[in-house]
Amino acid sequence: MTFTAPVLNYAQLAPMLIVLGGALIGVLIEAFGPRASRHASQLFITVASLVAAFAALVRVRNQSSVDAAMGSVGFDGAGVLLQGTILIIALLSVFLIADQENFTALAAAVPGSSEERESLQLDLRVTEVYPLTLFAVAGMLLFPVSTDLITLFVALEMLSLPLYLMAGLSRRRRLMSQESALKYFLLGAFSSAFLLFGVAYLYGYSNSVTFAGIQASITGGSGNDVFLLLGIAFISVGLLFKVGAVPFHAWSPDVYQGAPTAITGFMAAATKVAAFGAILRIFYVAFANAEWQWKPALVLIAIVTMVFGSVVAITQRDVKRMLAYSSIAHAGFLLAGVIALSKSGLDASIFYLFAYGIATVGAFGVVTLVRDSAGEVTDLNRWSGLGKRSPLVASVFAFFLLAFAGIPLTSGFIGKFSIFSAAYETGSTAILIAGVLSSAIAAFFYIRVIVLMFFKDPVEDGTSVVIPSALTTTTIAVTSLITLILGIFPAPLINFIESSAFFIR
Amino acid sequence: MSANPYIPILVIFAIGFGFAAFSVGIAAVTGPARYNRAKLEAYECGIEPSPQALQGGRFPVKYFLTAMLFIVFDIEIVFLYPWAVTFDKLGLFGLVEMAIFIGTVFVAYAYVWRRGGLEWD
């Protein structure tokens, strides 16, 4: 057996390496930096490495190769678009995370203990959240460009593990936050096991772990189809868990509600982009020729996900839970793009991911602003009359909700149109009908929140909208602006996606 | 004979399961059953669980830290072995990569050290 030194394309891997480097520096700052300046330096390092990674990505945007890292990482147009989306979302989320009011002072302190009181008095900060964010971002960057199953699994773990921790960092209602972290971890580990199980089956089927090898085996038709089906099924379970598709959604309402809101926004937006990126790649590249084996099942899952998410969201009384169910419904819409299995499906999915991710970060950004003396107020009843108290914040939130509902002149409408037309183009009439009907149902609960904010009188219980910090303001302003611009002038982005989105095989 | 490669796997699986079942079963049948206080403790590694958890049954979190640290270095060794074996062929590339790898591990180590993870009390 001979060994040859691997050849790595460092330019193409640079975005990930920069983010990882930033994370390591962050850990060192935690170890050696003086406590007082940690927050500022962490924030600087995080923002700087995200910006640098984005710049590195822009530099190589026109390159593509299957060999960025010995066939384990495929670098192509779709990968660049997805990585860029993740970096933008991450940067905007970091601005929200920078508002440390949301985070516990000392994560290790038992809730209600004397250590916790002491840590609050000392005004400690969990600045570890920044390196954790960067580690998660690095995993997310790797996830949609992995072209073999091992890398896919490593990337999945790399993005998941920091998120499990970050979910438990809430400053208020800490038990709930920790419960959500544990729930997320246990179910996440469970789904990772499924994924790994599927990897084993696919290896058994094709004698290869690379997407190209699996695709070749499927085309050749030599292997045992039972292994292929089991492999696809188990891998799908693992990936669908991450995007919160029914019936693998059970974690998401609890985690969305328990996690600090800034983290929820980051998780909801960026994880979805990364996971759907990976799903798109694996289904478009590895499983494309086994279309008839998985399409019926995926169509069913997509329809159930749309309808379930929309229907259950109606009964929610908590704004974060409502957004969680709405994100489940959107996962269903996004699956329509996977099912389309066409160029227009890919374009539409990437546009939708960008539009949805941006709007989600913005919406959660607004949620962080509504507080009372005990922290954020997420009970929808207490959002009554928000439009009277602070018309601007309420209008912005209403605008995001309209974008989620897919009303014209918002990015959500263009996304919805393009993804459903792509699905219908390849013959999925059922998806189109289910999508339209569940959009109608979903409109109901989005509008209910608007009614609550604008047409109900305020309740006098100390709920108020805080003056947002400059960074939070930036995030909310940028996200709402992008949502509006993509609704009115989507052509530049659509053209860009159309001309550059493809999967290298 | 497409299923052929899997028959050995099945056989290994059967042997493994059989061995486990046999060991557990034979210990219960032939082993002496003389219990004392130490044997009934939750953690039988030579160290008394300390400090005692209030309701009993919970390990001090410090063991967890130790275990994690052990894994960090364990994994480092796992990677060092194959690298050492193929050192010649990988050349300078391998050396640099390994230096980076060890550096990364030391970042984690430094964090644990500075944040008091190595202090027992």
Place this chain on the structure above:
Amino acid sequence: MNALTSMMLLPLLGSLLVAVIPSDQTLRIKQAALGTTLLVAISGVMAWFKFDSANTSFQFVQIAQWIPSFGINYAVGVDGLALVLILMSVLLAPVVVLAGWNESEGGRWSAKVFYILILVLETMMIGVFAATDVFLFYVFFEAMLIPVYFLIGGYGSGERAAAAVKFLLYSLFGGLLMLASIIGLYVISGTHGGHTFDIGQLSELHKFMSPTTQNLLFLGFFIAFAIKAPVWPLHTWLPDAAAAATPGTSVLLLGVLDKVGTFGMIRFCLTLFPDASKTFTPVILVFAVISILYGAFLAIGARDIKRLIAYTSISHFGFITMGIFAMTTQGHSGATLYMFNHGFSTAALFLVAGWMISRRGSSTIADFGGLQRVTPVMAWSFFIAGMSSLALPGLSSFVSEFLVLVGTYTRYPVAAVIATFGIVLAALYILIPVQKALHGPTTPGNENLPDLNLREKIAIAPVIAVIVALGFYPAPLLNVINPASAHVLEVQGFTDPVPSESAGK
């Protein structure tokens, strides 16, 4: 600049102007809004004179690429049909602003927001009639809902929030069905010569559709329009919305917005799906006749003035729908003229009713009595509006109702004969309130009601003038409408059963 585009931009600029005026300068805001709507009305009249009625193709055409990847254009243009409706909209807008000078005062928000919403709505009203790109039409069609929603919910009376939500949900549901059909059209156009939304090119597409496809796509459009128009049994949102909205909003809602439904039936249902239109004609005619009679019966039984007017509108929309689906030139010309006339007679009814209600502090018909003696001008205005609504010869609605009935009779005599009963019922539902509220002895509580002031007289005068003038001399409008109606029918191969009878007498 293109006449239509500048007409759409003007109100938008006006809304910006209103937005920069400080909120406390209410008078300035109102003046700015009135000035803008007057300017738009003037440019509308100018477009009217520049329009060449002999030319049946679209005029004032402007086409610019919007989202080229999907074949979506910003494409505007008008034929006689659209021009008439645009003229009606821009003439009604200043009347509404002037008549409802103080309407914004009972609202949740300031007058500023009210006039911004009105002006934005005006832009969209023009756009929805002017769009010759189906996608652009849909964008206006849906986006229009949002300002109306806030106008009803924010400035209405009574159960305004509930009424606004009901209105929005009904409309969104219809809109989403239409979206499904639009996606269907888009995909089919992609397989026959490239993606397009151009109404001209799409009108050729029905030749390639199977009857089932055509029927389904037709239904998607038709249900959306039938909700908007509203046709029985999809009308239940209208009485609530009209009763809750301010009189000015009701005028825009019933006078203009609902016309989009009947306009859409001609422009989209008939033009895009001629075969399906024929298939469904019998069913639709039954619904139309039921609307006529059902609306009339409800109106007779109504105790609330605003609800009464809303029910009469359901009856009138039945006539319009019947005229459209009779597929004769007279029927179409009559229906189009009816849309115009209904706009003005409903405007007169709602505005006068609004003044009566705000003076008396009650909207129950039984609370009024003997207004003829106390407030002669107001009473006469209401009387003339009412007479126009029951289609008294010599007033505008008579001509259109007559044309619709004649046009229907030549092909569907039974429907026409049954619909004629609607005229008898109309006499009842108008004369009963006229007799109760205007004539007879002055009942307690009405003795000291003030008559119309100068502003109100100025506002109502042009509306009454149009009603009377068009009753005697409808030729200017019919000269524009007739060629357009004939053209619409001719293009898709509908022929009149009695070819020699000309409508424009």
